[in-house]
Amino acid sequence: MTRSSLLAFLPLSALTLAACSEPAPPIVEPLPDPTLETDAVVSYAEIYASGAYTELSPPRPWVPTDIAATAAGELWIVQRMERDPRFDDSTECVAAAQMGAANDCSALQGSTVAIADPRATTPALDGSTARVVVDGNSWHFMRRPSSIAFGDPNLVLDPADFEGATDPNTGAPLLTAPVTYVNTFATCHEHRTGNFTDQSPFIGPALWTTDPAIYDGSGPSTDWENGSHLDMVHATEYCMGIAYDAGNAYWTFNGQQGTVDYYDFNLPHVPGHYFHDDATIARYDFGADALARLPNVPSNMLVIGEHLYIADSGNGRVVRFPRDGGAVTGSFRTHEGLDAEVMTGVSLESVVSAETLGGLWGGGRVEPSGMAQLDADTLVVGNYATGHLSLIDLDGTVLRTLDTGLGEGLAGITVIDGTIYFAHMVQRRVYRVDVDTTMRVAS
Numbered sequence: 001m002t003r004s005s006l007l008a009f010l011p012l013s014a015l016t017l018a019a020c021s022e023p024a025p026p027i028v029e030p031l032p033d034p035t036l037e038t039d040a041v042v043s044y045a046e047i048y049a050s051g052a053y054t055e056l057s058p059p060r061p062w063v064p065t066d067i068a069a070t071a072a073g074e075l076w077i078v079q080r081m082e083r084d085p086r087f088d089d090s091t092e093c094v095a096a097a098q099m100g101a102a103n104d105c106s107a108l109q110g111s112t113v114a115i116a117d118p119r120a121t122t123p124a125l126d127g128s129t130a131r132v133v134v135d136g137n138s139w140h141f142m143r144r145p146s147s148i149a150f151g152d153p154n155l156v157l158d159p160a161d162f163e164g165a166t167d168p169n170t171g172a173p174l175l176t177a178p179v180t181y182v183n184t185f186a187t188c189h190e191h192r193t194g195n196f197t198d199q200s201p202f203i204g205p206a207l208w209t210t211d212p213a214i215y216d217g218s219g220p221s222t223d224w225e226n227g228s229h230l231d232m233v234h235a236t237e238y239c240m241g242i243a244y245d246a247g248n249a250y251w252t253f254n255g256q257q258g259t260v261d262y263y264d265f266n267l268p269h270v271p272g273h274y275f276h277d278d279a280t281i282a283r284y285d286f287g288a289d290a291l292a293r294l295p296n297v298p299s300n301m302l303v304i305g306e307h308l309y310i311a312d313s314g315n316g317r318v319v320r321f322p323r324d325g326g327a328v329t330g331s332f333r334t335h336e337g338l339d340a341e342v343m344t345g346v347s348l349e350s351v352v353s354a355e356t357l358g359g360l361w362g363g364g365r366v367e368p369s370g371m372a373q374l375d376a377d378t379l380v381v382g383n384y385a386t387g388h389l390s391l392i393d394l395d396g397t398v399l400r401t402l403d404t405g406l407g408e409g410l411a412g413i414t415v416i417d418g419t420i421y422f423a424h425m426v427q428r429r430v431y432r433v434d435v436d437t438t439m440r441v442a443s
Helices: 095-099 354-360
Strands: 008-016 028-030 062-069 075-081 110-115 130-133 145-150 154-157 179-182 184-189 206-209 239-244 249-254 259-264 280-284 301-304 307-312 317-322 327-333 339-344 349-352 368-375 378-383 388-393 398-403 410-416 419-424 429-436
Touching: 062 419, 062 429, 075 145, 075 410, 184 239, 184 249, 239 301, 239 307, 249 301, 301 368, 307 368, 317 354, 317 368, 354 388, 354 398, 368 419, 378 410, 388 410
Parallel strands: 062 145, 062 410, 145 239, 280 339, 368 410
Antiparallel strands: 008 028, 008 429, 062 075, 075 110, 110 130, 145 184, 154 179, 184 206, 239 249, 249 259, 259 280, 301 307, 307 317, 317 349, 327 339, 368 378, 378 388, 388 398, 410 419, 419 429
């Protein structure tokens, strides 16, 4: 039999990401045509050095970690500030800071870049074809983002849903007329806390809308001081990946516990408010076969049919599990005080082993990070450690591998109309891979 989807790789192009609060026009670099036998060569362009907070000394650039696409084909990149080498997970945000000790909490904000036409050769950061947003409270609600996933493109909020709830400060109704949030998306964050001095874990996924009337980066978007987020729940430390399920629900990769955490935000609040107490949370515990966080390496996840596919970066493998499996065997309480279920009795199924991926990727470090669905039967999986891309059947059959020549840093991947895009955290760029679907691969 034959497969009609695969594949020769055609030219890559580089899109430079913004790294300043007043972005300069990007530089676009054509690359030589890579083939399966010849590495792509990158010519270097300027890397913007200043960050969103210009008072940082020295200023630090944005680092793209993950990318995703709206239903209309707009490309979104989520970024974090480069880490100050003086700090690590345990010292960035500490209670001692209240007594004058140094910390780095104020620099842990994330940002997004939206490119309206990702195939354009010169995306403009003047707002006409690309847009950079740093939410007013991104230091909390988008702290060190690892991942982004688009959800419901038209999420409707009705005043009746709030049952007469009022603003505790003014007494006014929270919502007086129906509102639709377009292109909702969620971000997940690689940290233990979202605040400066929490002694207990206080972080989790946050919900947003792309609507520029709400998500404009200025904050507050209402009379509150909480930026423009639509919801947040605090139960997943060091989140390494996120995937959309259905409705207003998402799956997350809990890097602290090695579990998969399921969140249904249920009813979001109006922008910038704080009602986070109606979510449904379930934690899938795999016991000794736990997922493993690889610090600073995002782990993409995908919902395909009845399964959740996971790039298990720390264990060097791609796995999946049935979303309807498991049984409730325990519970825990979130920071909000919500009762969350613990699910066990569900096993991770190997899609591609670390040994197989190591053979594909040169025998060195095996760190699957980016992952996307190319077509109904095919995954695109990237190795953070070496910059290789592989095309793999959903059953684990390897179809094609390309060494991009970019080296360490290949992270989030998405596909738009059959074209592959990936973020590179070391190069601080997003690259495009055009796929020749006229090729045939025997199987």
